Amino acid sequence: MTEVLGRRERKKAQTRKALADAALKLFTEHGFDNVGVRDVAEEADVAVTTLFKHFPSKEALVFDDDAGEEARLVAAVRDREPGQSVLHALRDYLQRGQAALSDQASEFANFMQLINSTPSLQEYMHRMWRRHETALAAAIAESTGASEGDIRVAALARFVIEAGTLVNGYEDPERALHEVFDLLEHGWETGSS
Numbered sequence: 001m002t003e004v005l006g007r008r009e010r011k012k013a014q015t016r017k018a019l020a021d022a023a024l025k026l027f028t029e030h031g032f033d034n035v036g037v038r039d040v041a042e043e044a045d046v047a048v049t050t051l052f053k054h055f056p057s058k059e060a061l062v063f064d065d066d067a068g069e070e071a072r073l074v075a076a077v078r079d080r081e082p083g084q085s086v087l088h089a090l091r092d093y094l095q096r097g098q099a100a101l102s103d104q105a106s107e108f109a110n111f112m113q114l115i116n117s118t119p120s121l122q123e124y125m126h127r128m129w130r131r132h133e134t135a136l137a138a139a140i141a142e143s144t145g146a147s148e149g150d151i152r153v154a155a156l157a158r159f160v161i162e163a164g165t166l167v168n169g170y171e172d173p174e175r176a177l178h179e180v181f182d183l184l185e186h187g188w189e190t191g192s193s
Helices: 007-030 037-044 048-054 066-078 086-103 105-116 119-144 151-169 173-186
Strands: none
Touching: 007 037, 007 048, 007 105, 037 048, 066 086, 066 119, 086 105, 086 119, 086 151, 086 173, 105 119, 119 151, 151 173
């Protein structure tokens, strides 16, 4: 069922999107360190105080879907089809994400170039993915009945988070992702070198 947003929530979402879009445009054109939050606010036609109501930091403007990404990762585990393993649910979730990225290859390349050229964005992204890893581990533990301290839960969460980043450099990221999950499911074959 689709949730109907009220006028106020729609306006907030529009403002948030306008800020994120303005920030990405300015950061890509001029470099992250050469653009201030005041520049972003002006581009989006809002006050700086409004910007900070939506984003706690300049870096957060680049990762505007941080909370949504974490929620979707957790939902992939909690809302999986009956009988589907956690591993397969996470594989399917990441494969859908890779398919979406392939449709936006040039935008994603520009986004990654921005991050890779900016140490503060790299650090922010690293902290963000560690938070997502912790939330994912908790969802896996809850879903499987394992304790949150179970190393297998922590390892699976870490591998899943890293898999998405790892495959981005490959010519066929969807195939590479399938190979990563095949390794997770079946282990390293004795005949492999």
